[in-house]
Amino acid sequence: MVTLQDNAHFVSDLQPLKDLICIILRLPTHNSIVELKHMALEITECLTPYMSLGSDDPLYQVLLEQLKSTDRGMILGGLRALGRISMKLANTNKLSNVPAETLENITRWLQLNDDDLMD
Numbered sequence: 001m002v003t004l005q006d007n008a009h010f011v012s013d014l015q016p017l018k019d020l021i022c023i024i025l026r027l028p029t030h031n032s033i034v035e036l037k038h039m040a041l042e043i044t045e046c047l048t049p050y051m052s053l054g055s056d057d058p059l060y061q062v063l064l065e066q067l068k069s070t071d072r073g074m075i076l077g078g079l080r081a082l083g084r085i086s087m088k089l090a091n092t093n094k095l096s097n098v099p100a101e102t103l104e105n106i107t108r109w110l111q112l113n114d115d116d117l118m119d
Contacts, residue, residue: 002046012050025062041077049087055097067102
């Protein structure tokens with residue numbers, strides 16, 4: 001549903017959906033919900049181009065938390081969602097209050113020879 005641009009633009013303003021994504025991504029790590037978390041991140045990747053998120057926004061904070069994961073898929077999804085914030089909006093969005101440890105990890109990941117990280 002949200003892979004269509006018009007639908008993604010429409011639902012990006014729905015606060016209950018943002019809350020649901022935050023709840024899903026903050027669920028404890030367990031084998032039975034890994035796929036649910038990945039799907040929530042895929043939905044978020046489609047929505048964030050139409051969102052402007054401040055550093056105090058719960059969705060922004062939960063996306064930063066995904067970068068602390070040991071699951072490569074969660075890290076890549078989190079990076080893609082963060083990188084796409086407000087891409088379709090006229091206003092730019094500054095990614096602020098990113099922890100130094102997260103920036104160091106991103107620097108290390110970029111030094112790897114990994115095509116998915118370079119996209």
